[in-house]
Amino acid sequence: xxxxxxxxxxxxxxxxxxxxxxxxxxxxxxxxxxxxxxxxxxxxxxxxxxxxxxxxxxxxxxxxxxxxxxxxxxxxxxxxxxxxxxxxxxxxxxxxxxxxxxxxxxxxxxxxxxxxxxxxxxxxxxxxxxxxxxxxxxxxxxxxxxxxxxxxxxxxxxxxxxxxxxxxxxxxxxxxxxxxxxxxxxxxxxxxxxxxxxxxxxxxxxxxxxxxxxxxxxxxxxxxxxxxxxxxxxxxxxxxxxxxxxxxxxxxxxxxxxxxxxxxxxxxxxxxxxxxxxxxxxxxxxxxxxxxxxxxxxxxxxxxxxxxxxxxxxxxxxxxxxxxxxxxxxxxxxxxxxxxxxxxxxxxxxxxxxxxxxxxxxxxxxxxxxxxxxxxxxxxxxxxxxxxxxxxxxxxxxxxxxxxxxxxxxxxxxxxxxxxxxxxxxxxxxxxxxxxxxxxxxxxxxxxxxxxxxxxxxxxxxxxxxxxxxxxxxxxxxxxxxxxxxxxxxxxxxxxxx
Amino acid sequence: xxxxxxxxxxxxxxxxxxxxxxxxxxxxxxxxxxxxxxxxxxxxxxxxxxxxxxxxxxxxxxxxxxxxxxxxxxxxxxxxxxxxxxxxxxxxxxxxxxxxxxxxxxxxxxxxxxxxxxxxxxxxxxxxxxxxxxxxxxxxxxxxxxxxxxxxxxxxxxxxxxxxxxxxxxxxxxxxxxxxxxxxxxxxxxxxxxxxxxxxxxxxxxxxxxxxxxxxxxxxxxxxxxxxxxxxxxxxxxxxxxxxxxxxxxxxxxxxxxxxxxxxxxxxxxxxxxxxxxxxxxxxxxxxxxxxxxxxxxxxxxxxxxxxxxxxxxxx
Numbered sequence: 089x090x091x092x093x094x095x096x097x098x099x100x101x102x103x104x105x106x107x108x109x110x111x112x113x114x115x116x117x118x119x120x121x122x123x124x125x126x127x128x129x130x131x132x133x134x135x136x137x138x139x140x141x142x143x144x145x146x147x148x149x150x151x152x153x154x155x156x157x158x159x160x161x162x163x164x165x166x167x168x169x170x171x172x173x174x175x176x177x178x179x180x181x182x183x184x185x186x187x188x189x190x191x192x193x194x195x196x197x198x199x200x201x202x203x204x205x206x207x208x209x210x211x212x213x214x215x216x217x218x219x220x221x222x223x224x225x226x227x228x229x230x231x232x233x234x235x236x237x238x239x240x241x242x243x244x245x246x247x248x249x250x251x252x253x254x255x256x257x258x259x260x261x262x263x264x265x266x267x268x269x270x271x272x273x274x275x276x277x278x279x280x281x282x283x284x285x286x287x288x289x290x291x292x293x294x295x296x297x298x299x300x301x302x303x304x305x306x307x308x309x310x311x312x313x314x315x316x317x318x319x320x321x322x323x324x325x326x327x328x329x330x331x332x333x334x335x336x337x338x339x340x341x342x343x344x345x346x347x348x349x350x351x352x353x354x355x356x357x358x359x360x361x362x363x364x365x366x367x368x369x370x371x372x373x374x375x376x377x378x379x380x381x382x383x384x385x386x387x388x389x390x391x392x393x394x395x396x397x398x399x400x401x402x403x404x405x406x407x408x409x410x411x412x413x414x415x416x417x418x419x420x421x422x423x424x425x426x427x428x429x430x431x432x433x434x435x436x437x438x439x440x441x442x443x444x445x446x447x448x449x450x451x452x453x454x455x456x457x458x459x460x461x462x463x464x465x466x467x468x469x470x471x472x473x474x475x476x477x478x479x480x481x482x483x484x485x486x487x488x489x490x491x492x493x494x495x496x497x498x499x500x501x502x503x504x505x506x507x508x509x510x511x512x513x514x515x516x517x518x519x520x521x522x523x524x525x526x527x528x529x530x531x532x533x534x535x536x537x538x539x540x541x542x543x544x545x546x547x548x549x550x551x552x553x554x555x556x557x558x559x560x561x562x563x564x565x566x567x568x569x570x571x572x573x574x575x576x577x578x579x580x581x582x583x584x585x586x
Numbered sequence: 587x588x589x590x591x592x593x594x595x596x597x598x599x600x601x602x603x604x605x606x607x608x609x610x611x612x613x614x615x616x617x618x619x620x621x622x623x624x625x626x627x628x629x630x631x632x633x634x635x636x637x638x639x640x641x642x643x644x645x646x647x648x649x650x651x652x653x654x655x656x657x658x659x660x661x662x663x664x665x666x667x668x669x670x671x672x673x674x675x676x677x678x679x680x681x682x683x684x685x686x687x688x689x690x691x692x693x694x695x696x697x698x699x700x701x702x703x704x705x706x707x708x709x710x711x712x713x714x715x716x717x718x719x720x721x722x723x724x725x726x727x728x729x730x731x732x733x734x735x736x737x738x739x740x741x742x743x744x745x746x747x748x749x750x751x752x753x754x755x756x757x758x759x760x761x762x763x764x765x766x767x768x769x770x771x772x773x774x775x776x777x778x779x780x781x782x783x784x785x786x787x788x789x790x791x792x793x794x795x796x797x798x799x800x801x802x803x804x805x806x807x808x809x810x811x812x813x814x815x816x817x818x819x820x821x822x823x824x825x826x827x828x829x830x831x832x833x834x835x836x837x838x839x840x841x842x843x844x845x846x847x848x849x850x851x852x853x854x855x856x857x858x859x860x861x862x863x864x865x866x867x868x869x870x871x872x873x874x875x876x877x878x879x880x881x882x883x884x885x886x887x888x889x890x891x892x893x894x895x896x897x898x899x900x901x902x
Contacts, residue, residue: 395788419790433788436781438848447778448789450771458769501789 092151093118093286094139094170094255099148101134106480108134109145110310116255116303119284121277123297123318126307126330127492127520132290135307136257140165140172153254163192169254173244175263175518179232186215186228189247218250219243222276238269245276256280257288262296263518266380274300292518294323306330331522338525339553342532346556347371350406350540351509357400358391363564365401369509369540374531376555377544380584384564385544386428389511393418393425405509419448424502428513428544434498437487441479442468444486444497449505471500476526492523499527510534513544528554548577560584598842598894599854605890606861613868620871627748629860629867634756635660635818637859638811639830640837641763642804644855646706647838648767649780649800650847654710655695656808656834658717660827663687663812665721668730668822671737680737681813688809689802691717696801700794714831721824729823733816741817752814759807764852776800780847836883837862840890861886 094116101109109131116122126132137143139150141159149156152168159165162172179188190211197207215228222242232240241261248256258277262270277287277300289301297304298318305315306329313329327338351369356362362384369375379385391398394414403410405421412418418425427433435444445468446453453463468482475496479489486497495515502510512531516524531541531554545551551558558570560583568583570576614621639656646653663684670680691713698709741752767773778786779796787793811830816822841858843850862883869879 393788414790415788416790416792425788427788433782433784436778436785436848438781438844439777443774443777447774447786450774454771457771459771459774 092116093153095149095151096135096139097149097151099135099138099145101131101138101143101145108310109138112148112307112310112312114305114312115315116286116288118254118286119281120302121281121287121289121300123289123291123301123304124307125291125294125297125304125326127522130307130330130520131310132307133259136172136259136288136290139170139257166193166251166253169252170257171248171251171253171255172257173241173248173259173261175260177237177240177244179240179243181233182231184229184231185219185226185235185243186211188232188243189215189218189228189250193251214250215246218246221249222246223272236269237264238266238273241265241273242276245280249280253285255286255288257290259290260292260518261289262291262293270296292520294326297326298323327521330520339550340525340529340532341554342536344372344532344536346373347538352404352407353392353401354404355401356388356391356398356403358387358396358398361387361564362391362398365561365566367559367566367569369542371538371540372535373557374535374541374543374555376551376558377542377561378548378551378558378580378584379561383561383584385561386513388561389425389513389542389544393423393511395425419505422505422508423511424448424505424507424509425511426499426502426513426515428517430494430498435486435494438485440483441472441477441486441489441497442482445471445500445504448501452504467504471503474503475500475530490520492519495519496523496526499530507539509540509542511542511544514546515543516545516547516550524550548580551580552577598890599851599857601893602840602842602854602857602861602890605886606857606864609861609864609868613864613871617868617871620868624748625867625871627750627753629863630753630756631750632867633859633863634752635811635815636830636833636837636862637756637856638759638807638814639804639834640841640855640859641759642807643831643834644838644841644843644850644852645763645767645776645800645803647780647835647843647845648776648847648850649797650783651699651706651797651800652710652835652845653695653706653801653804654831655691655713655717656804656811657827657830657832658714658721659688659691659805659808660812660815660830661824662691662717662721662724663809664816664826665725665730665822665824667737667813667816668733669724671733671816673732673734675734677734677737677740680816681740684813684816685806685809688805688807688812690805691808692802692805693798695805696798699801700797718824718828725822725824727824729821731821733820733822737817738820739817741814742820752818755810755814759810760852760856763855767852772796772799777848780849782848833862836887840887842894 092115096114099109099112112135124132134143138145141161141164150159157168195207195210196204199205212228219226222245224242261273265273281287291297301318303315304318306313308330347370349368350371354366356365365388377385387396390396392403394412394417403412410421431437442464446464453460453467472479472482477493477496486494515527535541543555552575556572558580560567560580562584570580619625642656643653666687667680667684670683671677695710695713698704699706743751745751775791775796778791779793783793815826837858838850838855840861841854843854865882866879
């Protein structure tokens with residue numbers, strides 16, 4: 089029994105009568121990378137929160153090193169050698185690296201014999217040691233703000249090392265990283281593993297799973313479906329186990345007639361981040377936008393929509409110059425913008441699904457200029473059904489939905505106005521396979537109805553699967569266009585590194 | 587589950603309504619004088635001024651801001667109204683002047699907060715002082731008496747025998763804002779701006795105008811409150827209204843509003859304001875010294891928020 093480092097035995101958890109984990113058992117061997125996969129809402133986060141002591145389970149045991157333990161909170165988990173690196177890092181940006189590494193466990197020394205004060209010197213030294221172990225050679229007194237997200241993640245790992253973690257949980261660690269940074273991260277993960285540290289690795293990126301993990305566990309609808317060695321397992325198999333069905337054609341691309349030019353951008357510029365971007369877009373077309381993080385993709389979209397005030401260039405609709413300087417003008421001219429970050433710029437998280445869905449085109453749901461409750465309800469029900477949003481009630485707060493369902497709400501609120509031009513920035517980021525499929529299907533449906541779609545994405549398979557044409561941005565400029573018939577991963581990637 | 591979702595969003599209002607009813611029940615048992623219809627009307631009358639301010643404050647807080655200057659606006663508009671309501675001057679002149687002063691002050695607050703991007707706390711603390719200063723300068727630091735009989739009637743008159751007009755004004759204002767917040771596109775936009783201003787902007791809502799407008803509302807209602815208070819007390823004093831902004835904030839917080847914006851119902855503003863005045867009315871009748879009333883008010887406010895925080899945590 090003591091062969092395992094960690095055993096979660098028969099974990100069951102319900103929220104207001106809703107069973108989200110049902111008798112889940114997960115066993116992690118020491119010195120292994122153990123991948124945990126499943127659709128959003130499958131229960132991965134809940135399971136990890138129980139491990140970290142953020143939630144308490146209704147039933148089941150946690151056994152660490154052969155000893156049954158009770159974990160009452162993250163601090164206790166830490167003391168037991170269990171550390172979690174969250175998907176959205178939350179460092180204190182204006183404190184130093186050392187202060188972040190030692191946050192909550194500051195080293196102290198005696199002062200004047202009575203007071204205990206923070207021992208900055210020792211913290212700096214120990215932090216520098218921990219950083220060196222992950223190959224970072226920063227001054228520990230450097231402010232967190234000056235680091236890139238990848239570097240912050242390394243600091244998190246250094247933190248885990250400095251606290252002698254035996255088990256590190258990583259939740260979507262690569263979602264904000266470039267490929268090169270991902271490679272570096274993987275090197276560190278392997279180094280940790282070789283030292284006997286176990287890692288629970290949560291990701292939606294199946295290529296990564298097969299690259300980095302030794303074991304893989306699949307959760308579906310709160311149940312543990314299977315745990316097996318990763319070696320030799322096929323991607324299609326994992327997907328089918330996660331969704332419980334075979335996905336014969338993962339990208340439901342529809343061949344639709346491409347019509348006349350609907351939208352044109354000429355010489356768009358914003359500060360130093362967007363330079364001379366021009367392109368056109370036709371009815372029925374899905375234009376993919378590829379580029380590395382920082383290439384100016386989202387900034388370009390924001391400048392087109394008037395969210396950022398562009399300082400060069402014009403937008404043309406149906407061949408005529410359109411005055412779009414702020415979002416309200418874009419909305420009025422039939423444009424929609426599903427932003428990259430649904431929580432920051434897409435949703436009113438504390439409001440209901442219904443109120444979010446009707447928020448953009450609220451006037452459509454009025455009668456004699458007053459909001460009509462019945463119309464609103466009908467619209468909410470319609471889109472909940474159309475986009476397969478999983479919820480018990482249209483009145484549920486969006487905050488309480490899973491990521492995939494939140495994203496569907498963020499899309500639904502724009503569909504209500506039947507826009508002609510739909511900009512989707514990372515429409516499937518951080519969401520489960522099933523929701524992704526639903527969103528792709530919706531894109532095909534929109535294109536078939538003669539809408540024009542711009543899809544910004546960091547995921548090459550998705551771009552190649554859905555787009556008719558891909559515009560590649562590199563270093564704030566357009567570096568090239570590739571037609572669907574010429575799609576080729578090396579070619580598109582090559583254009584990103586101009 | 588559906589029931590849960592509904593309860594969750596209005597838990598605090600519900601709890602406070604219960605607490606209000608319990609308070610009324612206990613006070614009625616303790617003192618026969620409390621339970622008289624007359625006294626209930628009196629409670630509403632005592633609620634009116636703070637209640638009107640709470641409506642304005644509620645709108646501002648819904649957008650995630652707040653307004654510390656409303657008490658000073660009450661003072662300035664009250665003084666100006668008293669100065670203009672002398673002799674045979676038509677009462678419309680002091681009325682419109684007081685409301686106008688409130689509107690201008692609100693416009694100033696809104697512009698500074700929304701268009702110049704200065705934090706609401708700083709702006710309204712600044713205008714609180716500035717406007718109070720104007721009230722002292724205009725009145726020469728002394729209360730203004732000699733308000734005309736006609737002006738006195740605005741808030742002093744009763745209709746249907748014993749219903750004070752003051753109460754009618756208050757309830758009309760509450761009803762108007764219940765309607766605006768629930769039924770109009772503008773009202774929904776107030777919630778959306780408070781819930782996520784950036785999402786509101788991307789959705790094509792003019793966030794700056796919405797923010798500016800709520801300060802205007804708070805200012806206008808404070809102007810109305812100052813005008814009514816002058817009528818009720820038949821004088822205008824430059825010190826009137828100091829601290830009223832905090833009572834208004836207390837009322838909406840007790841009534842379930844979140845200081846981070848986006849959460850709060852119209853009836854919460856009503857319940858919150860009533861809780862405060864039932865408390866002081868009842869304790870007055872029982873002969874509890876006002877010093878102790880401060881203690882109780884403080885406990886109620888923090889306790890109300892605590893119950894809410896606990897309730898939410900348990901439900902999730």
